[in-house]
Amino acid sequence: MTSKTPLPEPFLTPSGDPWLLTPGPLTTSLSVKEAMLRDYGSRDQVFIDINERVRRSLVEIIEGGDEFTTVPMQGSGTFAVEAMIGSLVPASGKLLVLVNGAYGERICKICSVYGRAFDKLSYAEDQPVSASDLDAALRADPAITHVAVIHCETTSGILNPVAEVAAVARAHGKSLLIDSMSAFGALPISSQDIHYDAVAASSNKCLEGVPGMGFVLVRKSVLEQCKGNSPSLVLDLHDQWVQIEKTTQWRFTPPIQCIVAFNRAIEEHRAEGGVAGRGGRYAENCRVLVEGMRKLGFQTLLPDALQAPIIVTFHKPVDPKFDFQKFYDELARRGFLIYPGKLTVADSFRIGCIGRMGVREIRVALEAIEAVLTEMGVQNCTPVAA
Incomplete structure (x- = not known):
């Protein structure tokens, strides 16, 4: 034998x-895990305070001041991205998606499901998107109202030139929407340096929380104009925002343990620099x-x-x-x-x-x-x- x-x-x-x-x-850290060991009521003031602290902290990460607000969403990061596209791109709008991987393609699929007009600039998965191509596309098609780009395309790990993309979109007066799912919290995306109207991310990536909550940081002046845009009930950013601002409550049951752990994770992010x-x-x-x-x-x-x-x-x-x-x-x-x-x-x-x-x-x-x-x-x- x-x-x-x-x-x-x-x-x-x-x-x-x-x-x-x-x-x-x-x-995740042991302390983030331990934060989930306590039960909270969704209408408990202790939890309400934690929820508001998380929302303010996320705006601080992008140096958004009073111009931006955090709209949280139950679910994975894709829930937040879909909420961003469905709520901010009106039925009369047209989105240009810069695609060099699966997550850019996913935004295109969201547009197809929602019946939103869209076009795309496609690149190989090992190539960054091009700001000069974007400039040419916007000159050629004045019907485009919004641009979407992936900050870090997880398909390959490639870093896209979001600052250059933002500069072109702004020069043409287009609204920029950023999927920063795999980069938010680790790579700079300050609203003081990069002009955009919204950025979507989630609790379980570079901020080192646990899965269960996505969020969209939105320019308030843009969000105010989005009432009735969303073809979805649960993914309506405007409705969620109005409800939280008015009552401090989520419209539907929040992922409480996830949010409490996220609060702890953000504290650790701040402590790390x-x-x-x-x-x-x-x-x-x-x-x-x-x-x-x-x-x-x-x-x-x-x-x-x-x-x-x-x-x-x-x-x-x-x-x-x-x-x-x-x-x-x-x-x-x-x-x-x-x-x-x-x-x-x-x-x-x-x-x-x-x-x-x-x-x-x-x-x-x-x-x-x-x-x-x-x-x-x-x-x-x-x-x-x-």
């Missing part, structure tokens, strides 16, 4: 969970990850200049002994969960840099990756034959 080599003990978080090397949901501090930690995670993977022979999809420090896409090795499912399963047994690829331009997989972790955890993950590759007998990690 042959004995199997025993597996190493998994490297787990302080709460005994695997490390989520994903774009979200992601690893806000966007600069959180983004700096992620950037260092990304640097160590990319350097380590390249030493093992892997190639990144994106050049460093286009790579956001959120999630990194790696080409799958050409080595026939590399099997992604086995690679994934063996890393999971060691305490690390990664992400499959979502590209049409390349066979790939993704590793996230965000969540409550630092370079120590990234280095241990790299050690686990090397060990798994050795066990699999993989010798060539490049996407081309040696």
Whole structure:
């Protein structure tokens, strides 16, 4: 009888969970988890105060002052994006979507479902969107009233030039809507530096809360004009905003534990130094990850200049002994969960840099990756034959 080599003990978080090397949901701090252990009534003043604190804090992150307000929405980030599109683009409007991945395509699908007129500028998943193309498109089609762009396209991890896009949209007098789901809280998007009318994000990405709440930060002067725009009852930003401002209550049952945990997560974000501090930690995670993977022979999809420090896409090795499912399963047994690829331009997989972790955890993950590759007998990690 042959004995199997025993597996190493998994490297787990302080709460005994695997490390989520994903774009979200992601690893949260123990204190964020503990914040969910208490029950609150939705009409309890303690909860009302927490809810208002969260709304004010989110506006502060974009330096929105009195010009912007936070409209929270139950559900995932896509709920917030759909609420933003349906509420802010009227039936008489036309949206131009800048697309270089699945999340830009999702906005197009929302427009199709809602019967909103739209057009799109499409790019390969490894290419940023173009502000000069946007300028030409807006000159060619005066019917366009709104522009939508993805801040960091999670499909590839690419960073889009939102400041340049915003400048062009403003020059043409168009309303800009930003999906900043994978970047908000880690990459700058101050309303003082970038002109936009709304930005959508969620609780469970770079702010390191738990899933369950999306939100849209909207220019008040724009939101005031949106009554009756939304074809949805539950995703009507204007109606939700009016109700919360008038009564301090959500229209429908709020995700209370999620909001209370989010409040704690925002406090930790502020203590870390806000966007600069959180983004700096992620950037260092990304640097160590990319350097380590390249030493093992892997190639990144994106050049460093286009790579956001959120999630990194790696080409799958050409080595026939590399099997992604086995690679994934063996890393999971060691305490690390990664992400499959979502590209049409390349066979790939993704590793996230965000969540409550630092370079120590990234280095241990790299050690686990090397060990798994050795066990699999993989010798060539490049996407081309040696």
